[in-house]
Structure formats: C-alpha cells, structure tokens
Amino acid sequence: MLSPINRQINETLDSGNADPRKAFGDDQNVYAKYHETYNELKLSWDTKPINEVIQKIETLSRTYGELAVVDFGCGDGSLINHFGGTSVTVRGVDLYKLHPKTIVCDMSSTPFKSGTTDVAVFCLSLMAKDVDKFILEANRILKLR
Numbered sequence: 001m002l003s004p005i006n007r008q009i010n011e012t013l014d015s016g017n018a019d020p021r022k023a024f025g026d027d028q029n030v031y032a033k034y035h036e037t038y039n040e041l042k043l044s045w046d047t048k049p050i051n052e053v054i055q056k057i058e059t060l061s062r063t064y065g066e067l068a069v070v071d072f073g074c075g076d077g078s079l080i081n082h083f084g085g086t087s088v089t090v091r092g093v094d095l096y097k098l099h100p101k102t103i104v105c106d107m108s109s110t111p112f113k114s115g116t117t118d119v120a121v122f123c124l125s126l127m128a129k130d131v132d133k134f135i136l137e138a139n140r141i142l143k144l145r
Contacts, residue, residue, distance in 0.1 A: 028096045039076070050078050053123050060119065061088050067118040070141060072107045072134060073125025074099065108133035110141060117141040 042048060057079075061067050066087045071079045074092025077099025083090045093103045093110050105111060108130050120138035 032096075032098060049123050053079070053121055054082055057083070057088060057119060057121075061086070064118070068116060069119040069121060070110065070112065070117050070138070071121045071123070072110075072138065073122065074102055075125075077102060079121065079123075106130075108137050110137055112141045114140050115143050118143055 057067065057069060067089070069079065069083070069088055069090045071077075071090055071092040074080065074090075074094050075098060077092050079090045080092050080099055080101050091103060091112070092099060092101060093105050093107055095104065095106070096102075097104050103111065107125070117138075120142055122134065122138070126134065
C-alpha cells in the first residue's frame with residue numbers, strides 16, 4: 001500500500017501539470033523515502049517493468065554488442081547496477097542522487113552530446129508536465145540507425 005506521501009506525490013505528478021521539484025521539494029530525504037516505499041510496493045507486482053527493460057537491453061546487446069544507454073529517471077540505479085561491468089554502459093539521470101553514479105539534472109536537458117546514445121529508457125518516469133520535452137531530449141541524444 002502506498003504511503004500518504006507517495007499517494008500525494010503520485011497524484012501531483014499524474015495531474016499533468018506537475019513540476020517534480022515542487023512535488024518532492026528540496027529535501028532529498030522525501031525523494032529517498034518515496035523510492036523506498038515504492039520499492040516495497042513493487043515486490044508484490046507480478047511483472048516488474050524494469051525486468052522487461054533489462055531483457056530488451058540484453059537482447060539488443062547480443063545483437064549489436066556494446067551499447068550506450070541513458071536511464072531517464074533512474075531512481076535507485078537498478079539499470080546501472082545490473083549492467084555494471086558489461087558491454088552495456090548505463091548513464092542514469094534524475095533530479096536527485098540516490099545512486100552514486102546518477103547524474104543530477106533536469107531530464108529535459110541532459111549533459112550528453114547529440115547522437116551518442118543507443119537506447120533511452122523511461123521506466124515509470126514519465127510523470128510530469130514536461131513529458132514532451134523529455135522525449136525530445138531523448139530523441140536528441142539518440143544515434144540514428
């Protein structure tokens with residue numbers, strides 16, 4: 001069951017007018033608690049979206065070899081952890097740093113050069129007013145194939 005703070009944040013984010021910084025405030029502990037509660041909830045899910053993403057990336061890696069992946073809204077860095085030490089390089093971006101390798105930035109303006117990324121991942125992270133800007137940013141950094 002969602003905690004009251006998770007419910008309030010989700011309702012704010014799902015409104016379509018949400019600014020994630022305002023939803024979480026300046027306190028990274030609120031963000032950390034949100035993810036902790038969220039991870040507990042995900043334990044009861046039959047299908048975990050992150051596992052589906054991992055399978056897709058592994059399939060792509062077998063086909064194309066080395067891959068550069070950007071995980072938009074990486075949270076606790078699940079993809080970074082899973083693919084560490086493999087031919088898949090994952091760079092995670094988020095508003096707050098829950099994983100030591102997270103790059104803190106607005107997902108609509110990442111520090112990556114255009115055309116440098118093979119895969120852009122949005123796993124349960126498209127909940128804000130700037131969704132269209134996030135998609136445009138992913139398009140900017142993706143390589144043309």
